Amino acid sequence: MQQNQNLTVVVTGASSGVGLYAAKALIQRGWQVVMACRDLEKAKQAAQSLGMSPDRYTLMHIDLGSLESVRQFVKTFRESGKSLDALVCNAAVYLPLLKEPLRSPEGYELSVATNHLGHFLLCNLLLDDLKHSASDSARLIILGTVTANSKELGGKIPIPAPADLGNLEGFEAGFKAPISMIDGKPFKAGKAYKDSKLCNMITSRELHRRYHDSTGIVFNTLYPGCVADTPLFRNSYPLFQKIFPWFQKNITGGYVSQELAGERVAQVVADPQFKQSGVHWSWGNRQKEGRESFVQELSEKASDDRLAQRMWDLSEKLVAVK
Ligand code: NAP
Numbered sequence: 001m002q003q004n005q006n007l008t009v010v011v012t013g014a015s016s017g018v019g020l021y022a023a024k025a026l027i028q029r030g031w032q033v034v035m036a037c038r039d040l041e042k043a044k045q046a047a048q049s050l051g052m053s054p055d056r057y058t059l060m061h062i063d064l065g066s067l068e069s070v071r072q073f074v075k076t077f078r079e080s081g082k083s084l085d086a087l088v089c090n091a092a093v094y095l096p097l098l099k100e101p102l103r104s105p106e107g108y109e110l111s112v113a114t115n116h117l118g119h120f121l122l123c124n125l126l127l128d129d130l131k132h133s134a135s136d137s138a139r140l141i142i143l144g145t146v147t148a149n150s151k152e153l154g155g156k157i158p159i160p161a162p163a164d165l166g167n168l169e170g171f172e173a174g175f176k177a178p179i180s181m182i183d184g185k186p187f188k189a190g191k192a193y194k195d196s197k198l199c200n201m202i203t204s205r206e207l208h209r210r211y212h213d214s215t216g217i218v219f220n221t222l223y224p225g226c227v228a229d230t231p232l233f234r235n236s237y238p239l240f241q242k243i244f245p246w247f248q249k250n251i252t253g254g255y256v257s258q259e260l261a262g263e264r265v266a267q268v269v270a271d272p273q274f275k276q277s278g279v280h281w282s283w284g285n286r287q288k289e290g291r292e293s294f295v296q297e298l299s300e301k302a303s304d305d306r307l308a309q310r311m312w313d314l315s316e317k318l319v320a321v322k
Contacts, residue, residue, distance in 0.1 A: 002189065002280045004018055004297055005308075006032075006083075006134075007030075007031050007032065007083075007085040007086070007088075007135055007270075008031065008032045008033075008034060008084055008085050008204075009026055009032070009033055009034070009085060009086040009088060009269060010033075010034040010036050010060075010077065010084065010087050010088065010092075010097045010126070010231070010292075011026070011029050011033055011034070011035060011036065011088040011090055011121070012037075012062060012064060012084070012089055012090050012091040012093025012119070013036075013037070013064075013089070013090045013092065014033070014035035014037055014043060014046075015037040015038075015039055015042045015043035015046050015166075015214065015229065016042075016046060016091060016120060016230065016231050017231055017258055017261075018143065018227055018230060018258060018262055018265060018268070019035075019048065019088070019090040019226055019231030019262075019265075020047070020083075020237060020248050020258070020262065021050075021088065021258045021259050021261060021262020021263070022088060022123040022226055022261075022263075022265035022266055023035055023047070023052065023057060024050050024262060024264040024268070025221055025262045025266035026051055026266045026269060026270060027052055027053070027057065027265045028266075029266060029270050031080070031085075031086075031183050031269075031270065032055075032056060032057070032058070033056065033057040033058070033079065034040075034055055034057070034060055035047065035058070035059050035060070036058075036060050036061075036062040036073060036091075036222045037059065037061070037062065037091075037110065038061065038062065038063045038064070038091075040059045040060075040061055040077045042279065044059055047059075049086070051155070057159035057288075057308050058075060058080070058082075059258050060073060060076055060080075061073065061076070061117055061119075062091075062114075062122075063195070064091050064113075064114045064118030064119060064122070065093075065104045065113050065114040065118060065120075066104060066105045066106075066118070067105075067106055067107070067117070067118065067121055067319055067320070068102075069076060069145065070121045070122050070125070071125070071244065072205075073122070074122070074126060077126075077129075078129070083129075083132070083133060083134065083246075084126060084129035084130055084132075084133060084138075084210070085130075085133045085134075085135040085138055085139075085140065086130075086131065086135075086138065086140070086269045086270070087122070087123070087126055087140045087141070088137045088141050088142075088143075088202065088217065088265060088269060089119040089122065089123065089140075089141070089143065090143050090265070091114065091119075091143040092111075092114065092115045092143070092193075092197075092232065093110065093111050093114050093115065093235075093260075094111070094193045094232050094233065094236075095110070095111055095189050095192075095193070095235050095238065096177075096189050096193065096235065096254045097189065097235060097237070098187075098189040099189075100187065101180040101187050101189075101192070102300075103177065104117075105166060105304065106176075106318075107176040107177060108175050108176065108181045108190055109175070109181070109187075109317065111189070111192045111193050111196050111246065112118065112175075112182060112192055112195060112196045112199070114198035115197065115200065116196040116200060116201075116203070116315070117197035117202070117315060117318055117319050118160045119142065119200065120199075120203055120319055121314045121319040121321055123140060123142075123203065123317075124319075124321045125321070126140075126291050127140075127207075127211065127215075127217075130215070130217050131215050131217070132164075136215045136216075137216075137217070137275055138216070138218075139217065139219075139220070139268075139269055140204075140207060140217055140218070140219050140220075140224065141220055141221070141268050141276075142200045142201070142204045142220075142221045143197075143200065143221065143223075143265070143270055144197060144200055144201045144204075144221035144222060144223055144277040144280055145194075145197045145222070145223055145237040146223050146226075147163070147194050147197070147297050147313055148163040148194045148195075148197035148198040148200075148201060148225075148302075149163075149201070149296070149301045149302060150162055150163070150165045150279075150299040150301065151297050151298060152285070152296070153285070153298065154285065156235070158162065160188045160189075160190045160191050161188055161191045162191075162193075162194065163191065163195050163197065163198040163301065164183060164195070164198075164301065165182045165301065165307065166182070166183025166184065166185070166190075166199060167183070167197060168182060168183070168310055168311060168314055169183055169184030169186075170182045170183055170184035171311070171318065172184075172314060175318055176317075180192070180193070180194050182199070183195075183267070186190050189261065198301060198302060199311060199315075201220065201221050201280060201298060201302045202302055202307070202311055203311075203315075204219050204220060204221045204278075204280075205219075205298075205302065205303065205308060206308045206309070206311075206312050207219040207277060208220075208277050208278035209278070209305070209308070212277045212278060217277070218274075218275060218276070218277040219277050219278060220268060220274070220276075220277065220278070220280070220281060221279075221280045221281070222260035222264065222281040222282065223280070223281070223283075223296065224256060224260075224262075224264045224283070225254065225255070225256030225260070225261055225264070225283055225287055226252070226254040226255055226256060226285070226286075227255075227256050227257070227258055227261045228244045228245040228247075228248040228249075228254075228255050228298075229245045229258070230244065230258055233277055235254040242301070252285065252286075253285075253286045253287055253288075253292070254285045254286065254287060255287060256283075256287055264281075264283065265294070267293070268281050273293075274293075275308065278294075278298045279295045280295065280297075280298050281293050281294075281295065281296070282294060282295075282296035
C-alpha cells in the first residue's frame with residue numbers, strides 16, 4: 001500500500017490506542033511519522049510491539065498539558081528540518097472520576113488544557129509549516145467524538161451533562177482557579193472532557209473558515225467509532241472498563257477495534273476521497289461489515305460561528321498566541 005514516500009505526518013498521542021494504530025496505518029501508506037508523545041520510552045516500545053520499522057518513524061517529546069512543552073516541540077520539529085504535510089491532533093485525557101480539577105503548569109483545568117488548549121496552540125504554530133507543504137492536499141485532522149455532538153444520540157446523554165460551553169464565561173474570566181469549567185459553572189469531570197472535544201470540533205471548523213480558501217489546507221474532524229478498549233478509559237471505574245467493551249460489542253454494535261480506528265484516521269489523513277475540507281467524518285454508531293464513511297452533521301453548538309469566533313479569540317489569549 002506504499003503511496004506517499006516523502007510525506008511527513010505528526011501524530012500526537014501515538015503511544016497507544018487510536019494514535020498508535022494510525023501511525024502504523026500511515027507508515028503502511030509510505031508516510032514518515034513523527035510520534036509526538038509525552039513518554040518516549042513507552043512510545044518506542046509500543047511502536048516495536050506493532051513491528052513498525054524504526055526508519056519510518058521519529059519520536060519527539062510533547063506534553064500537551066504544558067504550553068511551554070508545545071512550543072519546545074515546535075522548535076525541535078523545525079530544527080529537525082522535516083517538512084510537514086499533515087498534523088493529527090489525537091492525544092487526549094479522560095478523567096471522569098475526579099472530584100476536584102487537576103491543573104496544568106499554567107493553572108488551567110487539565111483535560112481542557114491537554115485536549116483543547118495544547119492542540120489549539122500546536123495548530124496555530126504549525127499552520128505555517130503546513131502552508132509550506134509540497135503536497136497538493138496538506139491536512140490538519142482533529143479527533144472529535146460522538147459524545148460532544150448533540151445531533152447524535154451519544155451526545156444527548158446527560159451523564160454527567162451534555163457538552164456545553166455556555167457563553168464561555170470561564171474562559172472569559174481567565175480559566176484559572178477557582179474556575180474549572182469553560183462555562184464557569186461547578187466542576188464536572190466527565191463534562192470537562194466533552195467540552196474539550198466540542199472545542200476540538202469548533203477549532204477545526206474555525207480553522208477551515210479562516211484558512212482553507214487562502215491556504216488550500218484541508219481541515220477536518222472525525223469520529224472513528226467507539227474504540228471501547230483503549231487506555232482512554234483507564235481512569236474510569238474498573239467495572240465500567242470491563243462492561244463497556246462488551247456492551248458496545250454485543251448490545252449497541254458500536255465497537256470498533258483500535259486497528260480499524262487507526263485505519264480510519266489514516267484514510268482521512270491520506271486518501272484522495274477525503275479531500276473535502278470543513279467536515280466531520282463518521283462511520284456511524286452501528287458497525288456493520290464494509291461500513292462506508294459519511295459527513296456527519298454537527299450540533300448547533302459546534303456550528304455556531306459567533307460562538308466559534310469568541311472561543312477562538314479567548315483561546316488565543318489563554319495560550320498567548322496571535
Ligand atoms: P488512549 O489510548 O488513551 O490514547 C491517548 C494518547 O494521548 C496516549 O498516547 C497518551 O499518552 C496521549 N496523551 C495524553 N495526555 C497527553 C499529554 N499531556 N501530552 C501528550 N500526549 C498525551 O486513547 P484513545 O482512545 O486512543 O484516544 C485517542 C483519541 O481518540 C482522543 O482524542 C479521543 O478523544 C478520541 N476518541 C476516542 C474514542 C474511543 O472510543 N476510544 C472515541 C472517539 C474519539 P500516554 O500513553 O503517555 O498516556
